[in-house]
Amino acid sequence: MKILLVDDSRAIAMITTARLESFGHEVRHAINGPTAIDLFQKEDFDLILMDIEMPGMNGFETTTRIRSLEGHEQWAWTPIIFVTATDSDDNLVTAIEAGGDDFISKGVAESVLQAKMKAMSRIATLRARLAQANNRLQDQANHDGLTGLYNRRAMDLRVDLLWESAVQNGYAFGLLMIDVDNFKKYNDHYGHLAGDDCLCRVAACLEETAERINAEAWASGVFAARYGGEEFCVILPEAGPEVHERAGKLMVEAVAALKLPHEQNAGGYVTISAGAIRVMPAEGWVKEAFRLADELLYQAKSGGRNRCVAN
Template identity: 45%
Template sequence: MVTRRPNAVIAISIVLAGAILAIAVWLLAQMREDALRRAQDAVFNVSLLVERDVSRNLEIYDLSLRAVIDGLRHPGVLELPPVIRQMVLFDGSIGAKDMGSVFVLDKNGNVRFDSRSVEPRPLNFAGRDFFKVQRDSPNVGLFISHPFSPGGSGTEKDQDKDQDKDMRIALSRRISQPDGSFGGVVVGTMRLTYFRHLFDGMKLGPSGSMALMLSDGTMLMRRPYDPKTIGINLTGTANYSRFIRQPNGDFFGTAAIDGVERWYAFSHIDIYPLILDVALSTGDIYVEWRRRAWIIGTLIAGLDVTIIALAILFSYQLRRRREAEEELRELARTDGLTGLNNRRAFEEEVNEEWRRAQRNGWPLSLLLIDVDYFKGFNDLYGHSAGDEALIGVARCITQNVRRPGDTAARYGGEEFAVLLPDTGAAGAQRIAEQIRTAVQALECRHVASTHHVLTVSVGAATAHGPLIETSRALINAADEALYRAKDAGRNRVQLYRAAEGAPADGAVVTPDTQGPGTH
């Protein structure tokens, strides 16, 4: 089936290439989803790790502030010597890395006790937000302040000369009197370098980001680090609007700070007024997938092109093979000299037309044509001239047998045959005479003939009814009519009458007489 339809090979190859491409696209889509899923898992793990670390350290610091408040409430602590009192109020965790000073402030904001000095430094924090909030709201609990630089306030100073690294936040709790009135504040500071070092230890790719902000949108720390972003407020940005809608979540968004598209995972840290977001750049998420997709896509494209190219080449070869087979088949059915059908092909046509005539009740006529005295022509003029003579006779036959259903053939050496479907005896006689006249009109010199030119004798037979019962009988009848034409002097048409088994009266047509008939 495929060899008979070369175009089907190309169609099948295109379907196959399309199927391979579809499978590749599906696999690449799955790989893309897997890349995003792995990135999301990594972000969730990083977010959980950071959230737990921040929450634990804030809790420890908060416990230290609570311990100071509890110590102040104990009646004997204030009576202790200053050095002992310092050790009782302020535990060792306060001196940890990135932790600043812890102060006990009175109700006016003055420092009563200082974790860094037995003799309190003369500082006043009445203007700070961590003092005002605790003073004005008795139920705030732990308050986390906005970032500030101690060096710019004239208060506590660090030995570090890099002011950016000395940016801090303050954690404060209210000290209430027994009657519930405001008695002061316990406040501890924390360097923002703690968050910076924590963020720097996480692997987020070249364009990943991480940010910690207050619930009101104030930025505390961001990676990649830029000191200009510390303290800015993100209220009104698209990402912040999503952060405050729910306790945690994830989404694709574009950062307002740098305009990079990222996938964000965010959460609110426990009971603290803090929001943590961890984000991976979509470029970083899919960079490895893009590389693999490019490789796979190139291979699949090459494979598809190869399949289709091979199919086209194979189809071309099949088409050439089919053309060659058709040519061979035609050569097998064609006489090499005259270009007419050969005897085998003619007999197949006779059998086919016989069956068709029997089914439809049509008449079927057959002509057998023999070149007169052809052996003498060959002996006198040579075989080359004889071949030319046969070609001329074949040309005369084809010029007078023009209907698509008619068939002409070289039946033997100098003998030709013509099959005329749906043609009665009169039509057959007319066609036969036209052929005989055309051959004689060639005026091919033949001195060995009684007519001195090349001529033919024609025997015609028509089957219409039960008198000629087989295709072989039709051929035999035409052959008998041809024999009688030659016996009657050649260069004539002889019709066969099936009813009498002999030629019809007046059926002999000589050069001087021509019978009527239609075709």
């Protein structure tokens, strides 16, 4: 385990650290409450051993502040064991109310200390497994089950934040609305399983192209999302002049270069159409930006498909 030891006595801290390290644990020492809080915010710990009697901020106050840290809710139940020479009933009650989980004496026997560390190690393992499971669930909630791109819900959340930032700071906002040309005919001709594979191939191409745009620094923070059905979006935060049009054309060219067979489409291959907008400065409602991009997408499809129309 990685343990945060909070104790104002360097001599006691050295002895305790040696004991814990002999059990195979990693120990970080904080000399006082403020230092402990700072370390806790910077690093992840499996356990905190908290001295009660410290000058300035005592262990109870330090624990209360750690438990209330914003942005650290996932660690709000990191076990905290109070270590003191006076294990009175009053101290025990105060420790629990402050957010502590256990209470041991500074002179605790080696066997008892080791047993408690084994119990805490089991808790740390369970916490790690739970965190992994939560991360997987969060990932599934944010990504489209078929293509792996951001889903509509996750895209909307990110777009709302990016749009608000653009409006407040007077930045530009770029957006591509993309549709796979004659996709219904593709499904009817090749079947829905092939249609799913087609969407996955197109999605991967859009994502790779977005990463290329980021890597070549046309814009930063560019990402692709599945809007619904055969429709996709590419978001270009703070896009410079003409970047949205260049990005749209690059997306169209990249998908065409895949040369995925589509006998019911002009040219015999899968193609996409795109509507590209750049709002500078961003103002009003982001829904209006999507509406304008959708209108340009319609123009691209009406004009023969396999093209990008930009404002």
